[in-house]
Amino acid sequence: MRILLATAGSRGDVEPFAALAERACAAGHEVRLVAPKNSGVDMADLDVASMGVDYTRVIEDQGVSITAALRNYRSVVRPVMRGVIVGGALAALEYEPDLIVYHPKVLSAPLVADALGVPHVVVEIVPTLTPTRAFPAAGTITRGIGPLNRLTYQAAGAASIMFRSELGEVRRMVGARKRKVSAPAATLMPISPAILPRPDDWPESVHLTGPWTRAHRLAALELEVAEFVTDGPFIYAGFGSMAVGNATSRGGAIVDVARERGSRCLIATGVGGIEVPPDRLGADVLVVQTVSHTAVLQHATAAVHHGGIGTVHAAMTAATPSVIVPFIADQPFWGSRLYExxxxxxxxxxxxxxxxxxxxxxxxxEQCRPRITEVAKAMSAEDGTLTALTLLAAIH
Known part of the structure; x- marks a missing residue:
């Protein structure tokens, strides 16, 4: 089968698609991954086409502030989304796949699939599209409002309105006369049911597969990091690309708490998420830009992180207690869900x-450790990447 995978966003949006691409290739499928450039994800062994957009550069230039995004909507946000919508469409048309699997940001994917006469499958990295009474859409509110939770999922439709001119460009490109597109053949969520029980009001076409990971390939650690993590207990802290607020104050507080507790700490600065003040540096503090969560968290006594779903999965799989410090988007959702x-x-x-x-x-x-251990055991039996690939093969 010839599969086109298309994703958009930062590292957490690209990593699952890269894992699926790798597994699909190993199973004998032809796969092309369309993705942003400079995501930080290892895609050296994959057939990759770039959308020509760089989310990392955008974050470095303006952070992740919603205010900044609104202020720079015309100059930054719109050009990036044009790259995703139009660039993604061009890449798909060039490849002529048998199946298109796409991130919700790739708004043009259904249009192109219909033009090519092939099925399309949407991937909700987090629950934002499929309405349920069980919980509100990620990125909206955190406290449930019962049956009205379903209304919060209407926010996702606003994107099609905001970028209707870009979608119009794709319609003209593919010769589509109708505005209505076909429904996805399925919705896949690379989320563990151990941390998000499946609501009973979801359609049968929606599948919680478990996380998509490269479990068979453990990233090699740099010597300095490897020595640090095996030299005794430590607290891990990393906020990924959350370049907003006072990163230096956050870094100072984390180091102070670790020392107060007699612990060392490993800090991943990410794209500006944490900055460690020079007067807090010492032999008990190792500062790196990024690190493999799979390789590191199993050794940590605790993880302080932003609550992105990729980090949540990694911490729970490692049975490592977490403190979530949410910033934007789905992070408050996961912080609330895991607390509940x-x-x-x-x-x-x-x-x-x-x-x-x-x-x-x-x-x-630390008091949550017994419950976390139960979840880690359940997740150890999951192979979300294989489950997703099996479902895709059945669709085609």
């Missing part, structure tokens, strides 16, 4: 990350 399930303490808003708050949360996180 007894898997983490209450999330700490990034502006409220202080020494007392973090110290108390780490104490509470």
């Amino acid at each position: 399930m007894g898997l983490t303490p209450a999330p700490i808003p990034q502006r409220a990350l202080t020494v007392p708050a973090l110290s108390a949360a780490l104490d509470e996180a």
